[in-house]
Amino acid sequence: MPELPEVESVRRQLAPLVVGRTVVATARDPYPARRIGDVDRAVGGRIVSVGRRGKFLLLPLEGPRPAHPSELVIHLGMSGILRVLDGDDPLGRIGMPGTHVRVRLVLDDGRVLVLRDARRFGRLTVIDPGDHARAAPALATLGPEPLTDDFSLEGFARGLAGSRASVKARLLDQRLVAGVGNIYADESLWRARIHPDARRVGRERAARLHAAVREVLAAAVEREGTSFRDYQLVNGQSGRYLTELDVYGRAGLPCRRCGATLRASVVAQRGTTHCAACQRR
């Protein structure tokens, strides 16, 4: 499940492979327009850079026509994988089954940027630069980047105090902070010793959680993300944060801090693992 660390790791590998390249052709599966749209508009566009906001990849394009820039927006959903393959292997047989390939962008160096997405939760579209609401409503209302100075304790604490939803729901809501998904929400709450279903988070706990989110995400970026199921890097390798996880996927195992048995539950409609002994409401 690609969250900020996974998407950032993909971004870092993708950039040197595609920046400066021009899209010369596209191919796509039949797909609901709300998930994959306007792919052909990328043809003739030159990729200027590979950026990221939250879990979204943003690739500004110069062109396709002079003075008509555009922007390629990609969300990996649950199972999205990006690869850059040699042109003589357009179906992606090398290191990746040809099945579930949804979109191909043929580049001017003969290689092909491929989006594979078994569960079809991903998105890929081309828009006017900055017209983010058109790509995805969530992209237009995204909160601050947690690993930058934009993510202030003041704003975070105020946002938590002004809501009666569970703290986990607030972490997953991309408007308070961008890029946190189910894995890193659970990890951050464990580190901050806060119960996922806590509904009143005061200043002191907000400060702990603010720091925990940053520490967990930074450590996961360092390990190039968590490969729990589908996620893999552009080079086909796995992220190495899996063995660092303290709670996600460890229900029934002992808490690494206090030894109590970690509990599975459902919070904010998501599978949740926490330590009932050291995470307080």
Added chain:
DNA sequence: ATGCCACCCTGGGAGC
């Protein structure tokens, strides 16, 4: 406006 929940989609694991 806010919070909650069904829905989308399919591979894979559990259970029989």
Added chain:
DNA sequence: TGCTCCCAGGGTGGCA
């Protein structure tokens, strides 16, 4: 072995 059932989850839209 082979079948069916159910779960995983980010974002969206509809509801109270």
